[in-house]
Amino acid sequence: MTVATETEYEVVIGLETHIQLQTASKMFCGCSADYANAAPNSHVCPVCLGMPGVLPVINSKAIEYIIKLGLALHCEIPEYSKFDRKNYFYPDLVKGYQISQFDLPICINGWLEIEVEGRRKRIGITRIHQEEDTGKLTHTNLNGEEVTLVDYNRSGVPLMECVSEPDISTPAEARAYLTKLRQMVRWLGIGTGNMDEGALRCDANVSIMPKGSKVFGTKIEIKNMNSISAVHEALGFEIKRQEEELQAGAVLKQQTRGWDEEKRVTVFQRLKEGSSDYRYFPEPDLPPLQLQADYLAQIRTSLPELPEARRDRFIQEYDLSLYEAELLTGSRATADWFEESLGEEKTPQRARATANWILNELFAHLKEKGAELDEAKIQPRQLASLIDLVQKGTITPKSAKEVFEEMFATGREAAEIVKEKGLPQLSDEAALATVVDKVIAESPKAVADFRAGKEASLNFLIGGVMKATRGTANKDVVTRLLREKLS
Ligand code: ADP
Numbered sequence: 381m382t383v384a385t386e387t388e389y390e391v392v393i394g395l396e397t398h399i400q401l402q403t404a405s406k407m408f409c410g411c412s413a414d415y416a417n418a419a420p421n422s423h424v425c426p427v428c429l430g431m432p433g434v435l436p437v438i439n440s441k442a443i444e445y446i447i448k449l450g451l452a453l454h455c456e457i458p459e460y461s462k463f464d465r466k467n468y469f470y471p472d473l474v475k476g477y478q479i480s481q482f483d484l485p486i487c488i489n490g491w492l493e494i495e496v497e498g499r500r501k502r503i504g505i506t507r508i509h510q511e512e513d514t515g516k517l518t519h520t521n522l523n524g525e526e527v528t529l530v531d532y533n534r535s536g537v538p539l540m541e542c543v544s545e546p547d548i549s550t551p552a553e554a555r556a557y558l559t560k561l562r563q564m565v566r567w568l569g570i571g572t573g574n575m576d577e578g579a580l581r582c583d584a585n586v587s588i589m590p591k592g593s594k595v596f597g598t599k600i601e602i603k604n605m606n607s608i609s610a611v612h613e614a615l616g617f618e619i620k621r622q623e624e625e626l627q628a629g630a631v632l633k634q635q636t637r638g639w640d641e642e643k644r645v646t647v648f649q650r651l652k653e654g655s656s657d658y659r660y661f662p663e664p665d666l667p668p669l670q671l672q673a674d675y676l677a678q679i680r681t682s683l684p685e686l687p688e689a690r691r692d693r694f695i696q697e698y699d700l701s702l703y704e705a706e707l708l709t710g711s712r713a714t715a716d717w718f719e720e721s722l723g724e725e726k727t728p729q730r731a732r733a734t735a736n737w738i739l740n741e742l743f744a745h746l747k748e749k750g751a752e753l754d755e756a757k758i759q760p761r762q763l764a765s766l767i768d769l770v771q772k773g774t775i776t777p778k779s780a781k782e783v784f785e786e787m788f789a790t791g792r793e794a795a796e797i798v799k800e801k802g803l804p805q806l807s808d809e810a811a812l813a814t815v816v817d818k819v820i821a822e823s824p825k826a827v828a829d830f831r832a833g834k835e836a837s838l839n840f841l842i843g844g845v846m847k848a849t850r851g852t853a854n855k856d857v858v859t860r861l862l863r864e865k866l867s
């Protein structure tokens with residue numbers, strides 16, 4: 381009898397991520413880089429159209445932005461770097477070459493910390509280099525003819541490429557890495573990081589090798605995923621496919637595969653070209669970059685408090701859980717919103733209440749509307765005044781939810797809505813006592829039962845008071861009054 385043995389594999393993943401920079405102008409010319417709503421080929425000039433004899437000029441904002449990301453990802457910024465020409469032909473590349481960086485990128489040797497299932501891990505950043513985007517091709521049918529339309533508005537838009545070390549071991553880690561990277565890009569305000577708009581694009585390299593092996597397997601690159609979850613899914617599919625191939629005795633070839641969004645499979649595109657095919661050489665029209673120490677220091681000083689530091693401070697200063705702090709620092713806008721609504725009241729109790737309102741009510745309402753935080757009508761200080769009303773006992777937590785609904789929908793002040801709805805919580809004892817007396821008088825059986833030792837009857841009486849006050853009575857006060865009057 382033979383027993384089939386299955387080899388156990390180890391997964392190796394490295395991600396190459398292209399990130400558009402949100403600068404006003406393009407990388408090497410003065411054209412507007414904001415092409416989102418522009419008519420095709422309206423943001424072009426001789427430079428980004430690759431006309432002969434024109435000269436590129438480096439966009440200093442783009443350099444500042446890539447350095448910001450590099451510093452945030454713990455990279456070294458060498459004093460010298462340079463631009464190179466990457467030569468290849470494709471209709472979206474008007475010059476016949478892309479200005480990129482080859483051997484001397486602006487940022488090297490950094491890392492990004494991820495957390496998966498409570499485990500923290502550093503993923504190495506090999507390099508981040510500066511380059512320019514290509515034009516956009518649209519394959520379509522025009523009057524019954526298959527045609528390809530070209531739009532060069534995107535040609536020359538600043539693009540960074542961030543290359544990770546092959547330190548990622550699972551699709552979940554890849555997802556965490558991309559989520560953190562995108563968070564950082566948005567946090568620094570250097571790009572939108574929107575994958576569905578192509579402002580962040582990820583090529584995922586994945587190989588498998590027998591567990592414990594020191595030699596990496598054949599790397600396969602996957603392209604065309606337009607969301608982080610698609611990257612996660614594509615990797616999962618590809619790992620399984622490679623395992624099946626190897627189990628069947630096949631030899632894998634280095635190749636580029638595409639993610640088919642509809643069929644949810646990776647499909648072969650081409651065998652991978654090596655970097656020698658690009659004939660990189662130094663860009664003769666641009667001087668090497670020399671980055672002075674004081675210039676770097678200035679950029680470092682300009683960095684905002686970064687997500688991890690802010691998360692850890694939230695835990696320290698406000699006694700929040702790691703989970704809460706992670707969510708509240710998911711974006712800079714959320715973290716700002718939270719701290720703005722806290723205002724000067726920084727007690728852990730207040731922080732917890734505020735965090736709860738934001739993470740539960742506010743997020744749920746935004747999600748339901750498909751809206752972003754910056755579109756919310758309710759403002760941080762308005763939430764604070766709602767929390768004040770609850771903490772002072774003016775309204776019940778239950779009424780507060782109702783008031784929140786209205787605040788979220790209209791952006792009106794809590795106090796105004798409370799007044800209009802006649803919601804003040806009855807903690808005024810004299811007013812409540814009248815209601816309590818009335819309920820006692822109307823419920824002789826419950827009263828008798830309670831006096832005979834049946835505790836549950838008290839709940840019935842409390843319920844009667846809550847009903848009579850339409851849920852606005854302060855339950856603690858009601859309970860105390862009932863006990864006093866019935867003892
Ligand atoms: P290429 O020149 O083909 O683009 P690179 O050496 O630049 O290859 O690596 C591209 C990406 O692939 C990097 O993120 C790197 O970490 C990753 N990578 C390299 N080797 C492997 C491998 N065997 N398996 C998975 N990923 C890998």
Ligand code: MG
Nearest residue numbers: 396541543655
């Ligand atoms: Mg590469």
Ligand code: ZN
Nearest residue numbers: 409411425428
């Ligand atoms: Zn231009």
